[in-house]
Amino acid sequence: MARILALDFGTKRTGIxxxxxxxxxxxxxxxxxxxxLIVFLKQYISEEKVELFIVGEPKQMNYEASESEVSIAKFLVNLEKAIPQIPVKRVDERFTSKMAFQTMIDSGLKKKQRKDKALIDEISATIILQSYLQNPS
Structure with a gap:
């Protein structure tokens, strides 16, 4: 089997x-x-077999797309052009940043470590991926 790779896309940095x-x-x-990101993904898939990309889908509480969806849509077009052989599925990512922050607290990370936004993004991507694994519909 191949790996599944998840992205918590952000305009500055993306958790993987x-x-x-x-x-x-x-x-x-x-x-x-x-x-x-595209360069990183190309390099990663040259070394590891990946069969699916999961990309977080930010929604507002009323299920409408959030403002960041515009940036994600542009990225997805570029991803499809750059790596057309790997399909993309979207997963609702509401509350993942809050869940990531709570995970950091629960695991005993110090306040300074909890301010590391890159770590929050990486944990958020993990939560998105875990959500997909639990409900791969």
Whole structure:
């Protein structure tokens, strides 16, 4: 089997998480400057087999698309052009940043560590991926 890779897309940086080859466990991989994301993904898939990209879908409480969806839509067009062989699925990402922050508190990270926005993005990507693994519809 191949890995599944999830993205918590942001205009400045993007959190990335990945499954193991059996697609059982979601783990944070890294955070990448968004302007370098396509290059990073191309490099990653040249070294690891990836069968699916999961991209967070930010929605407002009323289920309408959030403002950041415009940037994500542009990125998805570029991703399709750059890596057409790997399909993309979207997963609702509401509350993932709050859940990531709570996870950091629950795991005992100090206040200074909890201010690391890159770490929050990586944990958010992991939560998005775990959500997909639990409900892959």
């Amino acid at each position: 998480a990945v499954t193991d080859e059996l697609q059982i466990i979601a783990s944070g991989l890294t955070t990448v400057a968004t302007k370098e």
